[in-house]
Amino acid sequence: MAFDANDLLGMMHTWQVANIADNKIYNGDFEAACKAIQAKTILMPCKTDLYFPVADNEIQASLMSNTELRPIPSDWGHIAGAPGLNPVDSAFIDNAHRELLAS
Structure with missing residues (x-):
């Protein structure tokens, strides 16, 4: 690639x-902007991402009313979400997409 x-x-x-x-x-x-988000969301940082740590999304999730923080359990760090790179990560993300769209 x-x-x-x-x-x-x-x-x-x-x-x-x-x-x-x-x-x-x-x-x-920023707090008011986050609180205004009404869409159901799943925030999915990677547990090992050094650029965007889970703690950053914890702040955002605490300000949003209809969100779930679901870190990707991957060793791939920042590139864990790259489509097709790691089948296990892709399946984890795809399952979250399906759940969100079905709700």
Whole structure:
């Protein structure tokens, strides 16, 4: 699997500007923005992700009313969610998708 450096640049830009509270509705209030999310969600960080640790999602989950924190039990870290990379991880994620869509 080849990686394109431009993909990483695009992701970095997204990380820098992606703030759900940075708008006229929430005026930078991250807590209020998270509390406004009404959709049923499953937050799925990887237990071994060093870029986005589970603790970050614990904060978000505590602010959202209809969410479940379900960490991916994988040794693959940040790339645990890459489609098809690890069949066990893919099955875990696919099962969560099915549960969420069926609810």
